[in-house]
Amino acid sequence: MAATKSQGKAFTVFVAGVTVGAAGLAAVSTGLGKVGLVVGLALTAVSLAVFLKIKPEEGDVPKISMSAGLKLLGLVLAISGWLIVIAGLNLSTSVSGRMAATIVGMVVTLAGIIGVLPFAANKNAIWKA
Structure with a gap:
């Protein structure tokens, strides 16, 4: 953006x-x-x-350190969502099973990317300096 x-x-x-x-x-x-x-x-x-x-x-970037735990949680959620998708595609032979695994994986990934990571980054946002 x-x-x-x-x-x-x-x-x-x-x-x-x-x-x-x-x-x-x-x-x-x-x-x-x-x-x-x-x-x-x-x-x-x-x-x-x-x-x-x-x-x-x-302008200058603030020197406040961000929470490493929240960044790590967001990364883990994003990667685990993709792993759920890959596992679901390999473990299921039916279309409905693959679709369900894909939707669950997408929800987990988006929770990490849209929910957790912005929350961790906004603690040290450049406009809050």
Whole structure:
């Protein structure tokens, strides 16, 4: 998510570059695929340069340490959700069993990514300095 207009433009260029680069990589055996790969890498490099240029404008980062336990819990939930999906796909032969395992795994992953990790990061948010 972009906080400023310049960050939004750089992020848009980054997403476009990664998309064009991925399409070029998928069709790298053709001439147009090679061009797409080069253009995608160039756009990604331009977005990186813009990101590095606007980094000093963000201000100082607070020096308060974040809770390692909450970050670790979020990481464990995110990874275990994917492991639930993989295990469900390997252990079940029915479509309904695989779908149930996938939904449970997605819920666990999203709980870690959307529920726990932002809570841990917001204790030391840059706008609270």
